[in-house]
Amino acid sequence: MALGALGGWKPLLLVVLSAVMIGLWLAALRDIGRRNFKTSLSKWQWIAIVVFLPIVGALAYIFWGRGDNT
Template identity: 35%
Template sequence: MSLTTLVGGFPIWFYVALALPLVLNFWAITHAFYREFPTIQEKMVWLCLVVFVPVVGAVIYLFVGKKRGKSIK
């Protein structure tokens, strides 16, 4: 099976390209949810940003918000 194999009329790479933003969003939501931020308001802002502005919010969280949260252990 190659990457050009058609599934439902589209090549497999097309489905992979569609899934990447979803995976990034789910990762950002779970990462922010299980981290401790300086305030609960900041945590809620990050979660709302990722949920309501999906791809852009996840990318911003990846570069800015990821460093602000500390692991809960």
């Protein structure tokens, strides 16, 4: 089946964006797991935020949460 039969570039864009979002989510979780935080509660809070708000939580952690560690 040709890509054109599926509606052009839209399915490809959906796959690429999904892969980027999943990669971002996994990278945030991996980084949280490897970092030492000031408290273990802080680490669990970030895990909960990233798990329950996948894209927003991952972006928030990458921009603001990475400075929480010691």
